[in-house]
Amino acid sequence: MTTQLVDRTTAVRLEAVSKVYGHGGNGLLALDKVSLSVRPGEFVCLLGASGCGKSTLLSLVAGLDKPTQGEISTVGRQVAMMFQEPALFPWLTVSANVEMAFRAEGLSKHERRTRAAEFLDLVHLGGFGKKRPHELSGGMRQRVALARALAQSSSSSSSSAEDEGGAVLLMDEPFGALDAMTRDLLHDELERIWRERALSVLFVTHNVREAVRLGDKVVLLSSRPGKVVEEFPVELARPRRTDSAEVAELAAKITDRLKEEVLRHGH
Numbered sequence: 293m294t295t296q297l298v299d300r301t302t303a304v305r306l307e308a309v310s311k312v313y314g315h316g317g318n319g320l321l322a323l324d325k326v327s328l329s330v331r332p333g334e335f336v337c338l339l340g341a342s343g344c345g346k347s348t349l350l351s352l353v354a355g356l357d358k359p360t361q362g363e364i365s366t367v368g369r370q371v372a373m374m375f376q377e378p379a380l381f382p383w384l385t386v387s388a389n390v391e392m393a394f395r396a397e398g399l400s401k402h403e404r405r406t407r408a409a410e411f412l413d414l415v416h417l418g419g420f421g422k423k424r425p426h427e428l429s430g431g432m433r434q435r436v437a438l439a440r441a442l443a444q445s446s447s448s449s450s451s452s453a454e455d456e457g458g459a460v461l462l463m464d465e466p467f468g469a470l471d472a473m474t475r476d477l478l479h480d481e482l483e484r485i486w487r488e489r490a491l492s493v494l495f496v497t498h499n500v501r502e503a504v505r506l507g508d509k510v511v512l513l514s515s516r517p518g519k520v521v522e523e524f525p526v527e528l529a530r531p532r533r534t535d536s537a538e539v540a541e542l543a544a545k546i547t548d549r550l551k552e553e554v555l556r557h558g559h
């Protein structure tokens with residue numbers, strides 16, 4: 293089950309969470325007693341081989357699905373999710389796509405547009421509000437998706453009155469389809485916004501360097517069923533460069549551990 297946390301030292305907490313898809317003999321154990329936590333303002337990267345249950349875990353935290361066993365708790369503010377594909381409505385303008393985040397708030401059209409423009413400015417897309425998604429590059433579309441996720445997590449309908457902490461952002465390989473240069477730029481922007489807005493982030497990737505570039509902590513999941521194998525604190529100074537020797541060194545250590553896990557499971 294998913295509950296609201298009263299404890300202010302944790303933004304997201306999973307305790308012995310298991311997920312089985314299907315029933316009986318045909319059931320598939322996707323996650324096996326996974327425990328992990330994200331502190332308020334912490335950037336946690338979740339790393340693992342394909343099919344180890346990373347997306348499953350995020351959808352459970354987002355409340356899109358329920359764990360079979362275990363408990364998930366989050367801060368009062370509703371979490372926002374961002375996927376590999378930006379999932380924009382192609383027939384709407386960029387601004388209208390971001391305005392969707394405020395649709396439950398009863399704001400006037402003018403207020404919605406003004407607030408959407410603020411979030412588009414934040415991701416350096418000021419002036420692009422009237423464009424349609426197909427007129428933008430892949431990286432720009434992903435920025436629109438980021439603006440919409442930030443708007444969602446800040447909307448008053450998604451926060452409780454006593455909630456003063458930053459929002460929780462769940463990201464499922466959001467930059468996986470982008471070229472390396474665009475990805476680098478978006479890493480810098482995400483890091484800036486994360487700091488400015490004191491976000492708590494759970495970021496799924498299978499790119500080890502990306503995890504080390506961004507994370508305060510990298511949580512390594514085993515191959516299916518997903519279990520936490522090891523947590524690696526990343527104590528490198530920020531801002532980091534994906535191509536730096538320090539990032540490469542820790543990434544190599546984590547990759548070795550990941551390979552060991554994949555070989556142990558035979559897939």
Ligand SMILES: Nc1ncnc2c1ncn2[C@@H]1O[C@H](COP(=O)(O)OP(=O)(O)OP(=O)(O)O)[C@@H](O)[C@H]1O
Pocket residue numbers: 313314320322340341342343344345346347348349498516
């Ligand atoms: N709705 C579902 N019904 C049945 N099985 C599912 C469902 N969703 C996921 N699975 C299975 O659960 C396992 C974990 O899937 P999941 O998508 O969470 O892994 P992942 O680590 O995110 O993979 P990838 O890195 O390839 O995106 C996989 O074996 C997948 O086939």
